[in-house]
Amino acid sequence: MSEIPAIGIDNSGGAHAGNLYAAFYTWTGSSMVVEVATSTTGGSSWGVPVRVTACSPHDQFFPWLSVSSSGLVGVSWLDRRDDPTNLSYEAFAAVSSDGGATFPNLQIASASSNPNNDGFKSAFMGDYTGNVWNSTGTTLYASWMDSRNGASMQDEVGGRIGTGSVPAWNFACSPNVGASSNQLNGVAAVSASDVWAVGYAYPSASTGVSQTLTEHWNGTSWNVVSSPNVGSDDVLNGVAVVSATDIWAVGYADSSSSGILQTLTLHWNGSSWSVVSSPSPGTSTNQLTAVAVVSASDIWAVGNTFNTSFSNFETLTEQWNGTSWSVVKSLSDGTGTVGNNLLGVAAITANNVWATGYEVNSSSVSQTLLEQYCC
Numbered sequence: 001m002s003e004i005p006a007i008g009i010d011n012s013g014g015a016h017a018g019n020l021y022a023a024f025y026t027w028t029g030s031s032m033v034v035e036v037a038t039s040t041t042g043g044s045s046w047g048v049p050v051r052v053t054a055c056s057p058h059d060q061f062f063p064w065l066s067v068s069s070s071g072l073v074g075v076s077w078l079d080r081r082d083d084p085t086n087l088s089y090e091a092f093a094a095v096s097s098d099g100g101a102t103f104p105n106l107q108i109a110s111a112s113s114n115p116n117n118d119g120f121k122s123a124f125m126g127d128y129t130g131n132v133w134n135s136t137g138t139t140l141y142a143s144w145m146d147s148r149n150g151a152s153m154q155d156e157v158g159g160r161i162g163t164g165s166v167p168a169w170n171f172a173c174s175p176n177v178g179a180s181s182n183q184l185n186g187v188a189a190v191s192a193s194d195v196w197a198v199g200y201a202y203p204s205a206s207t208g209v210s211q212t213l214t215e216h217w218n219g220t221s222w223n224v225v226s227s228p229n230v231g232s233d234d235v236l237n238g239v240a241v242v243s244a245t246d247i248w249a250v251g252y253a254d255s256s257s258s259g260i261l262q263t264l265t266l267h268w269n270g271s272s273w274s275v276v277s278s279p280s281p282g283t284s285t286n287q288l289t290a291v292a293v294v295s296a297s298d299i300w301a302v303g304n305t306f307n308t309s310f311s312n313f314e315t316l317t318e319q320w321n322g323t324s325w326s327v328v329k330s331l332s333d334g335t336g337t338v339g340n341n342l343l344g345v346a347a348i349t350a351n352n353v354w355a356t357g358y359e360v361n362s363s364s365v366s367q368t369l370l371e372q373y374c375c
Helices: none
Strands: 006-009 020-027 032-039 060-067 073-079 090-096 105-107 130-133 140-143 159-161 182-191 194-201 211-217 222-225 234-243 246-253 262-268 273-276 286-295 298-306 313-320 325-328 339-349 352-360 366-374
Touching: 020 060, 020 073, 032 060, 032 073, 060 130, 073 130, 073 140, 090 140, 182 211, 182 246, 194 246, 211 246, 211 262, 234 262, 234 298, 246 298, 262 298, 286 313, 298 352, 313 352, 313 366, 339 366
Parallel strands: 006 060, 182 234, 211 234, 234 286, 262 286, 286 339, 313 339
Antiparallel strands: 006 020, 020 032, 060 073, 073 090, 090 105, 130 140, 140 159, 182 194, 194 211, 194 234, 211 222, 234 246, 246 262, 246 286, 262 273, 286 298, 298 313, 298 339, 313 325, 339 352, 352 366
């Protein structure tokens, strides 16, 4: 029956031999979620269940579980993540190679199924789901109910994980600071277990003051890491990695609480974030929007700078030489334009850097803008 957990045991003789696993779905108060619990004591005690789909707000249901001869834990289920109305579903699966600690998601079905197209006038979609490993423990075969034909359910449709499956996007739980707005603007990775995301948060809705937000992925969860602020409004837009102990984040701050923004650069040294002075060449607002790395002594940041009247804005590029940040002359293209802004940067070599953005012409129409530092 669909409400009964599926259970499997690791008989592989590997690192997680003897582990007992149970897959089931539960109600969170707003949606159904699939979880896997692990017992290392033969079922006398169980660890905290792990969600196979992290933070998805949509239903997951009808799971099945089996363990391969090599100790891989295969879970398959039906998932509504791709339907904003939380109705149609697709078959998904996940294979854990770390004893049930993590479950990278894979999409099996190539088309969605509407449960109302069941051939029984929306009265019975069935619950015939399952999966099984092949004899060598290298391929997981799954079955599920599929109504992509728009008329009736096909009771079993085979899928293969390990040959022919495709990765899928999955919601990840990320923390928020305070009860007001939070936003992440940039992400960069050192490794699969060392990823950084940056943005801003409004810890208090009443003050209307934004503060820098940096979050770190340790391979298991995202966590807020304390980051400094220099003004009444601080925002991070981009982050780039040199190494695990050399990371840069850029944005802007209202350091004088006057509404005039200045460039903001933060550096991570492996234990904490600190503010590093960066130039703000304009007489009014300056901001950095993206950052890219050539080496530890050659880093580029781009953005824009405004004149005093705020009537037009120009491109801004800055370079870190290992000791300090300095402005490098960039181009504000076009005759009669009212603004030029750089939003992205990619560094290939020390003499080959690309920056992208837009220019606004005299008719207030945005046009593409590409600049290359080279040769």
